[in-house]
Amino acid sequence: xxxxTVGDLRAYLAGFDDSTELEFEGGLTFNYIKHRDTALIxxxxxxxxxxxxxxxxxxDILVAFYKAPILEGPLTLIELPIL
Numbered sequence: 001x002x003x004x005t006v007g008d009l010r011a012y013l014a015g016f017d018d019s020t021e022l023e024f025e026g027g028l029t030f031n032y033i034k035h036r037d038t039a040l041i042x043x044x045x046x047x048x049x050x051x052x053x054x055x056x057x058x059x060d061i062l063v064a065f066y067k068a069p070i071l072e073g074p075l076t077l078i079e080l081p082i083l
Contacts, residue, residue: 006039028065 024030024043034040045065055061 026065027067 022030029044031042031044034042043065046068048064048066050064
């Protein structure tokens with residue numbers, strides 16, 4: 001995989017006005033950018049876990065996202081046994 005830098009992104013966006021809205025293919029919605037050694041772009045949608053069997057059957061699918069339901073009211077924490 002080739003590196004994609006902040007400079008690359010700035011070059012792509014150079015012709016756009018600051019007020020231009022960004023859309024993401026597939027309906028993803030931007031959440032925030034986490035600063036590490038790299039800039040990690042995070043979306044509001046959750047990355048779905050893919051089983052080994054699914055990956056073997058569909059090697060062209062690298063990632064899947066799903067929109068988590070909006071929960072109302074307080075959350076209740078429960079402990080689950082580790083199998």
